[in-house]
Amino acid sequence: MAKARTRRNKDARPEAWAKRVRVARARTGRGVFSERWFAVAEIVGEIEGAIIDDLEYSSRYCMDLGDSRCLEPDPPFRYMNHSCQPNCRFQWHDIQEAGRGPPRRRMFVLALERIAPDVELTIDYRWPAHMAIPCRCGTDACRAWIVAEDDLAAVLAAIGGRERAATTPSGSGASNAPVCQPG
Ligand SMILES: [Zn+2]
Numbered sequence: 001m002a003k004a005r006t007r008r009n010k011d012a013r014p015e016a017w018a019k020r021v022r023v024a025r026a027r028t029g030r031g032v033f034s035e036r037w038f039a040v041a042e043i044v045g046e047i048e049g050a051i052i053d054d055l056e057y058s059s060r061y062c063m064d065l066g067d068s069r070c071l072e073p074d075p076p077f078r079y080m081n082h083s084c085q086p087n088c089r090f091q092w093h094d095i096q097e098a099g100r101g102p103p104r105r106r107m108f109v110l111a112l113e114r115i116a117p118d119v120e121l122t123i124d125y126r127w128p129a130h131m132a133i134p135c136r137c138g139t140d141a142c143r144a145w146i147v148a149e150d151d152l153a154a155v156l157a158a159i160g161g162r163e164r165a166a167t168t169p170s171g172s173g174a175s176n177a178p179v180c181q182p183g
Contacts, residue, residue: 020045021121023076028136030079032121038111044088044121047107049073060131065092065105077109082146083122085139087113090123129154 021032021044038044050072052062061078062070080088091110094103115121122137125146132147132155145155 021076023079026081026120027138028081032076032080034115034117034119034121036117038115040111040114042111044109044111044115045077047071047073047077047090047109049078063090063107065107067105069105071107073107080109081120081122081137082125082135083137083139084124084135084143085137085141086122086124087111087115087119088121088123127151129158 020035022035023030024033025031026033034044047063051065051069052072053069055068057070059070059072062072064070088109089112090107092105092107094105096103109121109123126148127133127146129147129151132145132151135142135144135146143149143152145152147155
C-alpha cells in the first residue's frame with residue numbers, strides 16, 4: 001500500500017518546478033519564464049498557496065476558486081504578469097486524493113499555445129472594473145486597462161474617456177471578491 005502511494009505522489013510531480021519555470025526580471029518587476037518547451041494545453045505547473053475563505057479578503061494576486069474561496073498564490077506563479085494576449089490561463093480541477101474525503105480543488109497553469117524556453121508566461125488577470133489599472137502589455141490586443149473584457153465598458157464610462165465602448169456599462173457589476181478568474 002505504501003508503495004502505491006509513493007508512486008502516485010511521484011507521478012503528480014514528474015519534474016521539479018525549477019526545471020519548468022523560473023522567476024526573473026521582466027519588463028515590469030518580476031515575471032515567470034519558461035525553462036523548456038510546453039505544448040498547447042500542457043500543464044505548466046500547479047499554483048500552490050493559501051486558500052482564503054473570506055469574501056472580504058482583497059489582494060491583487062488572489063485567484064477565484066469558483067466556490068467563494070480564493071487562492072493566494074505562492075511563488076513562482078505569484079509573479080505571473082498580465083497580458084491582454086496571454087500565452088497561459090488558469091484552470092482549476094477537483095481532484096480526489098487518497099481515495100477518501102471530498103475532492104480538493106487545485107489550480108493549474110495551462111499553456112494556451114506552444115511555448116519555447118525563455119519566454120515570459122502571462123495570463124489575463126480579468127480583474128473586475130473596480131480593480132482596473134492601465135495596462136502596458138504592449139500586445140496588439142491590448143485593451144489599455146488590466147480588466148476583464150466584460151468590465152472594460154464600465155471602466156471607460158467611469159473615467160469619461162474619449163474612447164467609446166460598444167456595449168452599455170453595466171453599472172454596479174463589479175464584484176467585491178478579489179479575482180483573477182480562471183478561464
Ligand atoms: Zn494589455
